[in-house]
Amino acid sequence: MFDDDDDGVDPQIEDVNRYYFEDGEEKPVCFSILPFQFGEDDSEAVFLRKDVFLCGFVDKNLPVYKEVVAWKIRLDSEHPNIYVLSIEHKWIKLLKPRKCYGDIVRSTLITVQMLHFFGRGEQRSSNHLWDHLDEVFGKYNPKPVEDDLMKHHTLIKLFVEKDQTLMKSKILQRLIENGFKRTKKALGMEAQSIVSDGWRARKNDDNNYGNKDDSGDDCDGDGSSDDGDGSSDDDVTDQICALCDDGGHLLSCDGPCKRSFHPTKKDGRESKCESLHYTSAEVKRIGTYLCANCKNKQHQCFRCGELEPSHGPNAKVY
Numbered sequence: 008m009f010d011d012d013d014d015g016v017d018p019q020i021e022d023v024n025r026y027y028f029e030d031g032e033e034k035p036v037c038f039s040i041l042p043f044q045f046g047e048d049d050s051e052a053v054f055l056r057k058d059v060f061l062c063g064f065v066d067k068n069l070p071v072y073k074e075v076v077a078w079k080i081r082l083d084s085e086h087p088n089i090y091v092l093s094i095e096h097k098w099i100k101l102l103k104p105r106k107c108y109g110d111i112v113r114s115t116l117i118t119v120q121m122l123h124f125f126g127r128g129e130q131r132s133s134n135h136l137w138d139h140l141d142e143v144f145g146k147y148n149p150k151p152v153e154d155d156l157m158k159h160h161t162l163i164k165l166f167v168e169k170d171q172t173l174m175k176s177k178i179l180q181r182l183i184e185n186g187f188k189r190t191k192k193a194l195g196m197e198a199q200s201i202v203s204d205g206w207r208a209r210k211n212d213d214n215n216y217g218n219k220d221d222s223g224d225d226c227d228g229d230g231s232s233d234d235g236d237g238s239s240d241d242d243v244t245d246q247i248c249a250l251c252d253d254g255g256h257l258l259s260c261d262g263p264c265k266r267s268f269h270p271t272k273k274d275g276r277e278s279k280c281e282s283l284h285y286t287s288a289e290v291k292r293i294g295t296y297l298c299a300n301c302k303n304k305q306h307q308c309f310r311c312g313e314l315e316p317s318h319g320p321n322a323k324v325y
Contacts, residue, residue, distance in 0.1 A: 019097060020065055020071060020073065020093075020097070020099050021065075021099070021100060022065070022099065022100035022101070022102050023061060023063040023064065023065055023071050023099055023100070023101060023102060024063060024064050024065070024102040024103050025063050025064050025102075025103060025104070025105045026061060026062065026063035026101050026102065026103070026104055026105060026108070027062050027063065027104065027105045027107075027108035027111075028059055028060065028061055028062065028075075028108075029059075029060055029062060030057075030058050030059060030060070031058035031060075035108065035111055036059060036111070036254055037111050037112055037115055037247060037254060038059070038061075038075070038078050038089075038091055038101075038112070038115070039078070039112075039115045039159065039162075039247065039252075039254075040057065040059065040247070040253060040254035040255070041057060041059055041075065041076065041077050041078045041091070042055070042076070042077045042078075043077070043078060043079065043162060043165070044077045044078065044079040044092065045079070045165060045166075045169055055076075056074070056076055056094070057076070058074070059074070059075055059076075060072055060073065060074050060075065061073045061074075061075045061091055061093075061099065063105070073093050073094075073099065074093065074094045075091040075092060075093055075094070075099070076092055076093070076094055077091070077092040078090065078091045078092065079092070079098070080119055080122065082122060082123045082126040082170075083126075086123070087119045087120060087122070087123035088100055088101075089101045089119060104116075109147070113144075113147060113155065114154075114155040114156075114158045114159065114247075115159065116144075117140060117144060117151045117155040117156065118155065118156050118158075118159040118162060118163065120139075120140060120143055120144075121136065121140065121156055121163075122163065122166055122173065124136055124139055124140075125172070125173055125176045125178070125179045126170065126172055126173060127172075128172045128175075132178065133178055133181075136178070137151070158247060158249070158252055159252060160183070160252070161252055162252075163179075163183060164183060167179060167180070167183065247267065248267060248268050248269045248275065248278070248280055249266040249267060249268055250268055250269070250275075250280050250281055250282070251269070251275060251278040251279070251280035251281070252278075253269075253275070253277070253278035253280065255269065255274055255275075255277070255278075256269070256270070256274045257269060257270070257274075258270040258283065258285075258290070260298040260301060261295050261301075262298055262300070262301025262302070263301060263306075263317070264298060264300055264301055264306065266298065268282065268283050269282040269283065270282065270283050270285045270290050271283075271284075271285050271286065271287060271290065272284065273287075300314075300317075304316060304317055304318035304319070305317060305324075306324045
């Protein structure tokens with residue numbers, strides 16, 4: 008795992024297990040907020056540091072805490088591999104996420120698995136894709152849905168433009184053309200809604216993520232394994248903005264959709280996000296809020312794209 012170190016230089020880390028990521032304030036973040044590196048040549052690349060740190064364990068129980076500046080995907084193996092780039096320009100392979108980090112990294116892992124599925128070059132149906140994702144992510148609740156992929160449409164489009172195999176996938180092309188149009192329509196309706204009160208700041212106050220000497224894989228540090236009940240905070244919200252797919256300071260709906268958004272122009276400046284156009288003063292006065300969809304009890308089906316009732320005896324969307 009480690010190279011011999013005779014010069015006082017930190018040993019090279021090849022891979023990290025039970026990983027999670029946090030920002031400079033020790034709040035959990037998804038590694039997908041980092042710049043994505045397509046290709047192998049990063050010797051001349053200059054990445055903007057975002058104060059994102061990789062935490063986890065190597066060699067069974069040795070803790071790791073490394074600042075990272077980019078990430079990439081390798082699809083040429085039996086299983087997809089994800090790497091992050093340290094500030095020393097060393098690529099580190101991610102193995103298995105920490106159990107309590109699963110909700111944060113969920114949609115990213117599902118998207119990577121989808122890209123690997125189509126990267127095989129086999130012209131399978133969309134039903135085969137969802138069967139495959141259900142099998143791989145069988146422990147997740149709820150199961151993978153199209154919304155998980157739509158959160159990373161920019162990454163998917165990048166791969167389709169640069170990867171010859173994915174470029175030839177007719178199913179993936181249809182997914183992009185049809186699915187992205189439906190999602191854009193739904194998000195556009197939400198962004199244009201007049202919001203009177205009620206988006207609350209995502210606190211991310213689970214201090215257990217910062218317990219770096221915890222050898223267990225759960226949030227409470229009791230050493231339980233992934234075979235536990237998998238319970239976590241019931242208030243699971245998106246860790247990226249639904250409008251721009253970037254992270255940062257977010258506001259989340261208290262209704263069942265749990266989507267998050269950049270509340271002010273300043274919060275979404277780096278990703279050029281449209282944001283919700285709040286002022287900082289307005290954000291401070293905000294309380295509990297139901298978005299337009301949750302308030303009207305009508306949500307979009309991410310299979311067909313139609314807005315349907317989502318509450319009561321006539322509910323068609325769940």
